Amino acid sequence: MSLAPGHRLGPYEIKGELGRGGMGEVYRARDTRLGREVAIKILPAAFAADSESIRRFEKEAHAVASLSHPNIVTLLDVGEEQGVRYAVAELVAGETLRTRMAGGALSPREAAEIAAQIAEGLAAAHEKGVVHRDVKPENVVITPSGFARILDFGLAKRSAPAIGATPEDEATSSALMTEPGVVAGTVGYMSPEQIRGAAVDGRSDVFSLGVVLWEMLTGRRPFRGESHVETMNAILKEEPPPDPSVAALPPELDRILRRCLEKRRENRYHSAADLAHDLKALVSTPTTAVRAMPPAPRAGFRGSWIAVAIVLFGAALVGTFLLMRPARPTGGGLPRTMAVLPFRAIGTEGSAEHFGLGLADSLIGRLAAVRELTVRPTSAVARYETVPADAAAAGRELGVDAVLEGTYQKLGGVTRVSVQMTDVGRAAILWSDRIELPEGRLFELQDEISNRIVEKLQVKLAPEEKRLLEGSQPVPDLAMEEYLSARALLREVSNATPQRRVEIVNAFDRILANQPDFARALGARAYAKAWLAFVVPSRENHEAALWDAERALSLDPELAEPRVARASLAWSSLGGWDVVTAVRELTSAIARAPNLEIAHLDLARIYIHSGWSKEVSREIGTALRLHPSGEAQRMAASATTWLEGAATGLPEMRRLSPEMQRSWAARWQFLWARAVVEDPARTLPDAEALLREAPRSEPAFAAVLAILRARIGQPTADLERQIAEADRRLGHFHHVLHFLADVRAIQGDAAGSVELLREASKTGLPCGLCFDMDPMLASIRGSKEYAALKKEIEQRTAGYRAALKGVL
Numbered sequence: 001m002s003l004a005p006g007h008r009l010g011p012y013e014i015k016g017e018l019g020r021g022g023m024g025e026v027y028r029a030r031d032t033r034l035g036r037e038v039a040i041k042i043l044p045a046a047f048a049a050d051s052e053s054i055r056r057f058e059k060e061a062h063a064v065a066s067l068s069h070p071n072i073v074t075l076l077d078v079g080e081e082q083g084v085r086y087a088v089a090e091l092v093a094g095e096t097l098r099t100r101m102a103g104g105a106l107s108p109r110e111a112a113e114i115a116a117q118i119a120e121g122l123a124a125a126h127e128k129g130v131v132h133r134d135v136k137p138e139n140v141v142i143t144p145s146g147f148a149r150i151l152d153f154g155l156a157k158r159s160a161p162a163i164g165a166t167p168e169d170e171a172t173s174s175a176l177m178t179e180p181g182v183v184a185g186t187v188g189y190m191s192p193e194q195i196r197g198a199a200v201d202g203r204s205d206v207f208s209l210g211v212v213l214w215e216m217l218t219g220r221r222p223f224r225g226e227s228h229v230e231t232m233n234a235i236l237k238e239e240p241p242p243d244p245s246v247a248a249l250p251p252e253l254d255r256i257l258r259r260c261l262e263k264r265r266e267n268r269y270h271s272a273a274d275l276a277h278d279l280k281a282l283v284s285t286p287t288t289a290v291r292a293m294p295p296a297p298r299a300g301f302r303g304s305w306i307a308v309a310i311v312l313f314g315a316a317l318v319g320t321f322l323l324m325r326p327a328r329p330t331g332g333g334l335p336r337t338m339a340v341l342p343f344r345a346i347g348t349e350g351s352a353e354h355f356g357l358g359l360a361d362s363l364i365g366r367l368a369a370v371r372e373l374t375v376r377p378t379s380a381v382a383r384y385e386t387v388p389a390d391a392a393a394a395g396r397e398l399g400v401d402a403v404l405e406g407t408y409q410k411l412g413g414v415t416r417v418s419v420q421m422t423d424v425g426r427a428a429i430l431w432s433d434r435i436e437l438p439e440g441r442l443f444e445l446q447d448e449i450s451n452r453i454v455e456k457l458q459v460k461l462a463p464e465e466k467r468l469l470e471g472s473q474p475v476p477d478l479a480m481e482e483y484l485s486a487r488a489l490l491r492e493v494s495n496a497t498p499q500r501r502v503e504i505v506n507a508f509d510r511i512l513a514n515q516p517d518f519a520r521a522l523g524a525r526a527y528a529k530a531w532l533a534f535v536v537p538s539r540e541n542h543e544a545a546l547w548d549a550e551r552a553l554s555l556d557p558e559l560a561e562p563r564v565a566r567a568s569l570a571w572s573s574l575g576g577w578d579v580v581t582a583v584r585e586l587t588s589a590i591a592r593a594p595n596l597e598i599a600h601l602d603l604a605r606i607y608i609h610s611g612w613s614k615e616v617s618r619e620i621g622t623a624l625r626l627h628p629s630g631e632a633q634r635m636a637a638s639a640t641t642w643l644e645g646a647a648t649g650l651p652e653m654r655r656l657s658p659e660m661q662r663s664w665a666a667r668w669q670f671l672w673a674r675a676v677v678e679d680p681a682r683t684l685p686d687a688e689a690l691l692r693e694a695p696r697s698e699p700a701f702a703a704v705l706a707i708l709r710a711r712i713g714q715p716t717a718d719l720e721r722q723i724a725e726a727d728r729r730l731g732h733f734h735h736v737l738h739f740l741a742d743v744r745a746i747q748g749d750a751a752g753s754v755e756l757l758r759e760a761s762k763t764g765l766p767c768g769l770c771f772d773m774d775p776m777l778a779s780i781r782g783s784k785e786y787a788a789l790k791k792e793i794e795q796r797t798a799g800y801r802a803a804l805k806g807v808l
Contacts, residue, residue, distance in 0.1 A: 009081045043085045071121030098137035111216035117148035119276035120621030126202035127628045135208035136189045203265040210260025218245040273625045335401035339376040342385040346409040357385045358484030366450040368593040369468040377597040380627045395424030413439040442477040479515045495663040501532040519555035526565035534731035542574040563589035573729040577764045580803045611769035645773040646673040668700035680711040699726035703739035710746040734765035742776035754785040768793040
């Protein structure tokens with residue numbers, strides 16, 4: 001069927017057709033409730049009476065709706081209207097990768113950056129059990145803000161019931177097992193196993209991405225023939241032909257490319273996450289030849305609209321959907337992704353509370369220095385402290401290859417620790433060991449276990465990695481126990497209330513009162529104090545945190561946490577919002593601990609506030625690889641909201657878990673997105689309720705409520721008086737200034753609005769992109785005052801980036 005302009009599907013008014021294929025038609029439409037344009041896919045009338053096609057259509061929507069990642073498009077809604085089934089997705093401004101390549105091959109750096117982003121998105125999909133099956137340049141869009149976003153999951157299917165799936169989900173997926181002999185995909189980009197009609201997993205997408213990367217670098221596909229049959233034969237049996245562009249590549253990029261294109265999938269990258277890791281490491285290394293090579297000339301950006309609902313488009317080649325195997329690869333070789341579960345006590349009385357979780361956290365921190373391993377952060381495993389789980393089951397929930405678990409016991413002055421590592425895929429024990437330490441040597445425990453893990457997994461350590469895993473500072477057993485217990489609390493600090501942050505700092509105070517030169521405890525307290533200083537800004541708090549960080553590094557220069565603390569202190573009101581120092585400190589921390597989640601999250605936070613989209617995508621992607629269901633999810637939704645618009649970010653925020661939505665930062669950011677997108681009368685009661693719950697010292701909720709009142713013509717003076725009483729040194733007060741600028745713009749005061757934006761930009765929010773994407777500022781963006789502000793921000797940003805040349 002064809003829908004004419006003006007036709008309504010629920011609240012959506014059709015504006016025109018965007019495309020059609022074997023399993024759907026795609027239209028541009030307007031959401032009459034929110035006043036935004038969307039893309040709608042409908043199931044053709046010829047299939048509407050076919051229960052199997054309807055089931056496929058619904059499963060397709062569910063597969064896409066389960067994905068939330070900056071490099072994957074957003075499904076907004078599904079529905080049925082007078083027998084017409086439809087799914088709604090966002091429209092994304094940008095150009096396809098095919099269009100980007102129209103002017104010729106891309107530079108190695110640009111190709112690697114784009115491929116890394118695609119790999120990050122695929123890794124997130126694989127983590128949810130979804131294999132794309134049709135990765136090609138037409139199915140990637142590059143947005144104006146620089147994000148590569150994956151389109152067209154039309155051939156994708158869930159591989160296994162997701163964690164927390166309902167029994168109905170499981171029954172449905174069990175009935176959709178892979179059909180042998182069915183070929184699905186686009187011929188030139190298929191993996192060998194796709195061509196053979198075999199069951200596929202995420203490594204098939206890795207192969208297809210390798211083909212795309214080759215094409216970005218050379219302008220040609222690596223496997224070509226005069227017909228589809230000849231092309232498929234080349235993929236199955238031939239190596240890519242010699243190409244001068246490939247021959248000139250840096251050796252590391254050539255190695256990455258060749259590994260993607262291995263015929264045997266067990267010889268390819270173990271996962272898309274591993275591929276993304278290598279690509280990002282290559283691009284981010286200051287001395288790499290990829291960074292040094294000049295970009296190749298290409299066609300200019302066309303700024304065309306790409307319908308992201310094509311992500312829902314059943315491919316024209318094959319209208320068949322297949323159920324894939326689990327996305328967690330089970331190829332050969334020793335594990336390279338792992339989780340360390342909280343250790344359990346056996347008959348041990350008098351041990352410090354949370355000792356078992358703290359020991360796991362300490363090991364995770366030590367192993368963060370090992371580039372070859374990806375270890376889930378403490379925030380991912382903390383729930384197993386009170387709810388023990390079978391190692392293999394926990395490993396499947398966490399999406400890792402192996403799980404380390406252990407017990408500890410005190411016997412006659414000896415601490416006995418038993419550890420074992422389980423291969424998740426086989427549910428079999430890889431190795432087990434026992435460590436006994438006499439009284440006074442508990443400080444050696446983390447070194448012993450870390451080095452045995454590295455030895456058993458045959459990890460090759462660089463000299464600096466070996467140095468980081470050796471020789472912990474000797475401290476008494478009691479101090480070590482208390483330290484490990486206190487460490488377990490650090491995972492809470494970034495989203496804790498000010499009162500809870502004080503409690504966490506106090507836990508380290510008790511240790512350092514007796515062991516004032518305990519470097520790791522000083523570094524941990526510095527990190528906790530830095531977060532306290534961010535929300536309780538005072539010169540005393542700031543200087544106390546800085547003193548701890550400096551003292552810790554003077555005792556142990558290789559520690560990463562004190563560098564993260566110094567970055568937080570530099571990028572704060574009392575630190576003068578020093579972007580350059582903060583980025584350098586965090587980069588230095590990551591050089592010492594490449595898998596330190598908090599460092600990547602803090603870098604992403606700074607980049608979001610600076611409007612640096614590519615860098616945001618890189619750091620959030622890394623954090624998602626480390627913990628796919630952690631804080632990075634909230635930050636990804638936040639990044640989309642600020643950098644691509646509240647209308648795009650709001651659905652991502654709605655998909656966050658209730659726990660994430662309740663965090664202090666998420667609550668007012670979510671409320672602001674609703675305030676500028678929804679009918680203000682609908683949001684106003686919720687904003688008033690949140691303001692009543694918020695402490696008087698928290699001005700963000702009052703500022704959002706002022707926006708809502710301004711939108712419906714109500715006075716805002718009382719709210720602005722309340723905001724004026726707040727401490728302007730609060731770490732997030734720049735957002736309050738931004739919100740007040742929204743109020744002035746709504747009230748028609750362009751000059752007043754710009755002045756508030758100028759102050760926000762000088763105090764931690766030099767984000768021209770954030771202001772450009774704010775719908776409340778639309779009325780002032782044509783003013784000369786706004787143009788002058790944008791120029792100031794651009795100059796400031798250019799200065800930052802020039803100072804960080806070789807670091808970004």
